[in-house]
Amino acid sequence: TAAQKDGYPHFMIKEIHEQPQAITRTITPRIKDMLPDFSEDGIPDSFFEDVNDITIVACGTAMYAGMVGKTMIQNRLHIPVTVAIASEFRYEEPVITDKSMVIVVSQSGETIDTLEALRLANKYTKKTLSIVNVKGSSIARESSYVLYTHAGPEIAVASTKAYTVQAATFYLLGCKLALVQNKMSVEEAHEFIQTLSEIPNYIEEVLAQASNVEQLTKRMTNAANAFFIGRGLDYTLCMEGALKLKEISYIHAEAYAAGELKHGTIALISEGVPVIAVATQKHVYSKVISNIREVKARGAYVTLLTREKEITDPSICDVHISLPDIADEFAIFEAVVIFQLIAYYTSVGKGLNPDQPRNLAKSVTVE
Ligand code: G6P
Secondary structure, eight states: TTOTTTSSHHHHHHHHHHHHHHHHHHHHEEEETTOOOOOOGOOOOGGSOOEEEEEEOOOOHHHHHHHHHHHHHHHHHOSEEEEEEHHTEEEEOOOOOOEEEEEEEEESSOOHHHHHHHHHHHTTOOEEEEEEESOOOHHHSSSEEEEEEEOOOOOOOSSSSHHHHHHHHHHHHHHHHHHHHHOOOOHHHHHHHHHHHHHHHHHHHHTHHHHHHHHGGGGGGTSSEEEEEEEEEHHHHHHHHHHHHHHHHHOOOEEEEEGGHHHHGGGGGOTTTTEEEEEGGGHOOOOOOOHHHHHHHHTTHHHHESOOOSSSSSOOSSEEEEEEOOOGGHHHHHHHHHHHHHHHHHHHHHHHHOOOOOTTOOOOOOO
């Protein structure tokens, strides 16, 4: 049954390895002729017309998947996309009109703050859409439309496969919105969906590096703090990387936009502090590299993720993880798997149980 570990020592590592299938299950029924198609979900194309702005509302990992979705969709659509923490949104004056789309993201579909945020949004717009993993859950029932993710049951408290399928769903959604709103040609959409459908294979390649990641985490287990830095989509991903590490290894971890380091966090960099840097986005690559030089000069122990086979100047990092080459927009799917593995092996290396972190619950249905 799904609730067995299938020979893996923990559910979390099993679920990390299930990501290629989970993505395939989620996207395949929604791809027709290499274009996004939500007809089986019963969503008419008219739902994607007349969208002036988008607000994405969620908690925790689902909110960080929303951050990726925001960056991707805003870049493609050139309309304002906001990510709101559900527990904040529900007590604010929402800036939402009947032309606003509100996308609510939740693995369980039962998180109370997210559900209440949806109820509030429903008062302002009919364009509410949920991205939910659990069939028939409250959030799925109360939104105008639902796109179910097909991660299968996620048992480990720290979310992994639910995050990647949520992100993949945002990519389908972004492509659909861009097509309907004439922001993307059919040819561009073909290429986009083609790449999206190859993601599971790329993730398999990344998973093959798991034992290298396990090696590098040997130095993480003694750390009190760790920093994740990147720019653009990589930065959105760093937030999830830091959360994963905090949740299951109890190491204080912070995500920082690499260009913002000099305005604060760099004061915390001293000899041996682990910095995990991501530089997969070509247009800001050299900028991230110079930020890495700044932390390296202050003694940081740098793990660098890029899509280059080799770094021109290997002295800028202590460990280099080379990701399979892929279009910039899609590199997040590779890098996040490395982050999940870093968190998992650090937790195990510290003798902790990654499946059952202290003080955390899988689903938070009380306030
Ligand atoms: C809890 C879990 C997190 C999860 C969050 C939102 O805090 O520990 O892993 O991201 O709830 O859950 P949801 O089911 O709404 O995605």
